[in-house]
Amino acid sequence: MSKPIIxxxxxxxxxxxxxxxxxRALRAELEDFNAQYSLVLDEGDLQAWPEFFTEDxxxxxxxxxxxxxDMPVGLVHCEGKGMLKDRAFAIQHTAMFAPRYLxxxxxxxxxxxVSDDGAVVARxxxxxxxxxxxxxxxxxxxxxxxxxxxxxxxxxxxxxxxxICVYDSLIIPTALVFPV
Amino acid sequence: MSKPIIxxxxxxxxxxxxxxxxxRALRAELEDFNAQYSLVLDEGDLQAWPEFFTEDxxxxxxxxxxxxxDMPVGLVHCEGKGMLKDRAFAIQHTAMFAPRYLxxxxxxxxxxxVSDDGAVVARxxxxxxxxxxxxxxxxxxxxxxxxxxxxxxxxxxxxxxxxICVYDSLIIPTALVFPV
Amino acid sequence: MSKPIIxxxxxxxxxxxxxxxxxRALRAELEDFNAQYSLVLDEGDLQAWPEFFTEDxxxxxxxxxxxxxDMPVGLVHCEGKGMLKDRAFAIQHTAMFAPRYLxxxxxxxxxxxVSDDGAVVARxxxxxxxxxxxxxxxxxxxxxxxxxxxxxxxxxxxxxxxxICVYDSLIIPTALVFPV
Numbered sequence: 161m162s163k164p165i166i167x168x169x170x171x172x173x174x175x176x177x178x179x180x181x182x183x184r185a186l187r188a189e190l191e192d193f194n195a196q197y198s199l200v201l202d203e204g205d206l207q208a209w210p211e212f213f214t215e216d217x218x219x220x221x222x223x224x225x226x227x228x229x230d231m232p233v234g235l236v237h238c239e240g241k242g243m244l245k246d247r248a249f250a251i252q253h254t255a256m257f258a259p260r261y262l263x264x265x266x267x268x269x270x271x272x273x274v275s276d277d278g279a280v281v282a283r284x285x286x287x288x289x290x291x292x293x294x295x296x297x298x299x300x301x302x303x304x305x306x307x308x309x310x311x312x313x314x315x316x317x318x319x320x321x322x323x324i325c326v327y328d329s330l331i332i333p334t335a336l337v338f339p340v
Numbered sequence: 341m342s343k344p345i346i347x348x349x350x351x352x353x354x355x356x357x358x359x360x361x362x363x364r365a366l367r368a369e370l371e372d373f374n375a376q377y378s379l380v381l382d383e384g385d386l387q388a389w390p391e392f393f394t395e396d397x398x399x400x401x402x403x404x405x406x407x408x409x410d411m412p413v414g415l416v417h418c419e420g421k422g423m424l425k426d427r428a429f430a431i432q433h434t435a436m437f438a439p440r441y442l443x444x445x446x447x448x449x450x451x452x453x454v455s456d457d458g459a460v461v462a463r464x465x466x467x468x469x470x471x472x473x474x475x476x477x478x479x480x481x482x483x484x485x486x487x488x489x490x491x492x493x494x495x496x497x498x499x500x501x502x503x504i505c506v507y508d509s510l511i512i513p514t515a516l517v518f519p520v
Numbered sequence: 521m522s523k524p525i526i527x528x529x530x531x532x533x534x535x536x537x538x539x540x541x542x543x544r545a546l547r548a549e550l551e552d553f554n555a556q557y558s559l560v561l562d563e564g565d566l567q568a569w570p571e572f573f574t575e576d577x578x579x580x581x582x583x584x585x586x587x588x589x590d591m592p593v594g595l596v597h598c599e600g601k602g603m604l605k606d607r608a609f610a611i612q613h614t615a616m617f618a619p620r621y622l623x624x625x626x627x628x629x630x631x632x633x634v635s636d637d638g639a640v641v642a643r644x645x646x647x648x649x650x651x652x653x654x655x656x657x658x659x660x661x662x663x664x665x666x667x668x669x670x671x672x673x674x675x676x677x678x679x680x681x682x683x684i685c686v687y688d689s690l691i692i693p694t695a696l697v698f699p700v
Contacts, residue, residue, distance in 0.1 A: 180677065184548035188364035195450040199463065202485070224621060261404060261508040263483050265447040265465055267625040270555040283559065285625055287649065289467065289483045291508040298483045298509050303623050303649045303658045305562070317360065328621040328651040329658050368544035375630040379643065382665070441584060441688040443663050445627040445645055469647065469663045471688040478663045478689050497540065 175273030175281050186271035190282050193310075193318045198264035201339060206252050209339055210244035213320045214311050217241055221325040221340055224304065234324075236339075251338060259293040262301065262338060278312040279321070286325070288340060302327050302340060355453030355461050366451035370462050373490075373498045378444035381519060386432050389519055390424035393500045394491050397421055401505040401520055404484065414504075416519075431518060439473040442481065442518060458492040459501070466505070468520060482507050482520060535633030535641050546631035550642050553670075553678045558624035561699060566612050569699055570604035573680045574671050577601055581685040581700055584664065594684075596699075611698060619653040622661065622698060638672040639681070646685070648700060662687050662700060 178186060193212070200208045213219065222234035238244050265287045273281030283305060290301035304327035311321040325340040358366060373392070380388045393399065402414035418424050445467045453461030463485060470481035484507035491501040505520040538546060553572070560568045573579065582594035598604050625647045633641030643665060650661035664687035671681040685700040 180549075180552070183552055187548060187551060188367060189360075191367060192360070192363055192450065195448040195463075198448050198465070199450065202465070263465055263467075263485070263508055265445065265467060265625065265627075267445075267447055267627055268555040268558050270552065270559065283555075285558070285562070285623055287625060289480065289508070291483065296509060298480045300480075300649065300658045300660075303651065305623070328623055328649070329656060368547060369540075371547060372540070372543055372630065375628040375643075378628045378645070379630065382645070443645055443665070443688055445625065445647060447625075447627055469660065469688070471663065476689060478660045480660075 174275045174277075175279070176275070178271050178274045182274060183271050186274070186280055186282075187269055189318055190269045190271060190280070190284070190310075191266075194266045194269060194284060194306075198266055202261075202263050206248040206339070209248050210241050213241050213244055213323075214313075215241050217244065217320055218322045218324075219244060219320070219339075220323075221327065224326050224328050227307075227324070227326045236325075247339070261291045261293075263289045263291075264340075265289070266306075278316070280308075280310040280318065282306070282308045282310060284308070286340065302329060304328055304340075354455045354457075355459070356455070358451050358454045362454060363451050366454070366460055366462075367449055369498055370449045370451060370460070370464070370490075371446075374446045374449060374464060374486075378446055382441075382443050386428040386519070389428050390421050393421050393424055393503075394493075395421050397424065397500055398502045398504075399424060399500070399519075400503075401507065404506050404508050407487075407504070407506045416505075427519070441471045441473075443469045443471075444520075445469070446486075458496070460488075460490040460498065462486070462488045462490060464488070466520065482509060484508055484520075534635045534637075535639070536635070538631050538634045542634060543631050546634070546640055546642075547629055549678055550629045550631060550640070550644070550670075551626075554626045554629060554644060554666075558626055562621075562623050566608040566699070569608050570601050573601050573604055573683075574673075575601050577604065577680055578682045578684075579604060579680070579699075580683075581687065584686050584688050587667075587684070587686045596685075607699070621651040621653075623649045623651075624700075625649070626666075638676070640668075640670040640678065642666070642668045642670060644668070646700065662689060664688055664700075 197212050200212075217238075217240065219236070219238040220234040221236040226233055236247070238247060266284050269282065269284040271280050271282050285305050287303050288301040289298050291298045304325055307324040307326060308320060309322040310318045313319045377392050380392075397420065399416070399418040400414040401416040406413055416427070418427060446464050449462065449464040451460050451462050465485050467483050468481040469478050471478045484505055487504040487506060488500060489502040490498045493499045557572050560572075577600065579596070579598040580594040581596040586593055596607070598607060626644050629642065629644040631640050631642050645665050647663050648661040649658050651658045664685055667684040667686060668680060669682040670678045673679045687700075
């Protein structure tokens with residue numbers, strides 16, 4: 161898998177750096193998108209989760225150490241919306257795990273590349289807090305950043321063509337079954 | 341107390357789902373509001389806190405478990421601005437607690453319903469970090485989400501008609517005396 | 521050093537309180553700035569960090585206890601872009617510290633003062649999470665708020681003329697070598 165498109169590299173793949181005005185207009189769209197995405201995950205509505213992606217979407221959750229060294233291995237690796245649906249179904253119907261609440265906090269949203277057909281390269285930092293039902297304390301489950309490429313749906317709304325969730329923690333959380 | 345107005349249910353009470361453009365315009369207003377609200381609480385200016393609410397406002401802090409089961413019981417329960425003022429006064433003048441700093445982080449702000457008279461149904465995730473004066477570490481005090489209904493003041497600015505703070509933690513923090 | 525310019529005091533130094541509309545337009549600019557600033561620090565690109573400041577910039581990291589009592593002492597204290605560059609160079613070339621990932625989360629951004637020449641007084645809450653390479657858990661490294669004054673560069677873009685990072689923790693983190 162290629163490295164994320166950032167800064168000067170934003171020219172790759174038909175992307176150019178957005179102007180200040182474009183960047184600020186895109187921020188509002190990206191923040192709306194990410195807030196809706198998180199709401200679905202925070203409320204455990206996994207069936208709705210794949211609808212944030214394009215049909216040919218790529219989704220993965222990978223350690224920063226691997227990502228920085230261009231190692232394609234990931235904790236989660238989905239190619240195509242079908243695999244996302246399978247994953248959501250599996251979690252809801254077959255996975256065994258202790259009951260918990262997850263809550264997403266997404267900050268530092270930034271459009272770093274745009275193309276003439278409306279696609280957007282974006283970044284954001286995410287933090288997932290976890291509260292287990294049998295433990296009173298809320299703790300940091302995962303901290304990392306989204307490396308995203310958005311396309312446009314038929315109605316012009318943003319859809320994820322690629323979301324790589326790059327987490328800082330070096331030990332794989334054994335309980336990571338939910339999407340990030 | 342009724343469940344929060346979300347998604348399809350946004351039609352209830354004269355609310356409809358905002359268009360993408362409305363949603364993005366409201367985001368800026370909501371984020372300004374929440375940043376000012378948090379600033380007042382972070383600086384311990386409790387007297388200013390009730391001014392973010394309408395006269396007939398409802399404010400509560402309740403566990404997610406209770407909220408999800410429509411249990412109206414809450415850790416804090418205020419009906420009307422008078423009760424909010426009483427609470428702020430009591431904390432500043434009578435409460436006994438260890439000195440601490442609190443800091444609010446509000447993310448994932450989202451307008452999910454609007455009405456023709458300018459009212460807004462909104463959500464946001466909040467995290468309150470706490471630093472006790474006799475403990476060097478900063479820890480997560482409370483994580484949860486705001487379930488808000490905003491009205492408009494005479495000057496057109498947003499005012500909270502309802503804020504339900506739904507926290508994920510299952511054990512009630514014994515030191516919860518401050519508003520969230 | 522003087523106290524931060526907040527609320528009524530925003531009139532000091534030629535600053536006035538922004539209108540609601542101005543405040544919302546500035547929010548987008550401030551959030552873009554802070555997201556780019558954080559991205560540079562999260563990726564360890566310290567050489568790019570001084571470029572967010574004016575030539576005569578003031579930068580400090582200080583405890584809230586000191587700040588609230590007008591004590592100018594700080595953990596970090598830089599006057600002028602030259603000192604910022606020196607600091608960045610020293611960290612990259614001479615400092616000894618355990619390898620770690622840092623990640624910034626900036627929320628509650630708010631413009632509280634504007635002047636006719638485009639300068640802006642602003643606030644934001646920040647949280648820095650730290651993941652040491654030899655420890656699987658991600659923890660809160662520092663929580664606090666930015667007390668900023670922005671000027672405009674020749675291209676009209678925001679530049680920091682002053683950033684005071686006021687942290688809540690009472691014990692100085694011994695490992696604080698990186699900018700916040």
